Amino acid sequence: MTFEELKPKVQDILLHKDTLREDKLLQLCHLLKDNIDYYDWVGFYFRNGEKEELLLGPYAGEPTDHTVIPFGKGICGQVAVSNENFVVPDVKAQDNYIACSFTVKSEIVIPLFVDGKNIGQIDIDSNVLDPFSDLDERFLEFVNAEVAKLF
Structure with a gap:
């Protein structure tokens, strides 16, 4: 399914008034x-109040031990500090990478902003080397803009 075909499906999920926010994000x-x-693990991390750490939110994929990530640690922690997209074509080339699974080869993390403040991010792991393009970044920015409307 193309990103353009997925966009209305994203919006449909997020518009359901009788569904809890956590359930919408899981869907x-x-x-x-x-x-x-090539999206083998998809999840959200959210800032833990005023603490400089991220807490794992809804996700789809293999369970992870990384339920709390300090700011600055790993790709997600770096995005929490930089407020910028981070695309990692090959996780083995990253010094500050937290391995979730030996099968993960690449990662993309896009910050989630509400009223100009970074409240979390969407994190995607892939078992394929270098699959992410500008199209992934633009699509995931769209997803996060839609998700931000829930907050």
Whole structure:
């Protein structure tokens, strides 16, 4: 399924008034993981109040031990500090990488802003080397802009 075909499905999930926010985000994670071949783990991390750490939110994929990530640690922690997209074509080339699984070869993390403040991020792991393009970044920015409306 193309990103353009997925956009209305993303919006449909997020518009359901009788569904809890956590459930919407979980459905969204499954939608992306199930419809984009190289998205092997899709999840959200959110800032833990005023603490400089991220807490794991809804996700689709293998369970992870990384439920709390300090700011600056790993790709997600770096995005929490930089407020910028981070695309990692090959995780083995990153010094500050937290390995979730030996099968993960690449990662993309896009910050989630609400009222100009970084409240979290969407994190995607792939078992494929260098699959992410500018199209992934633009699509995930769209996803996060839609998710931000829930807050």
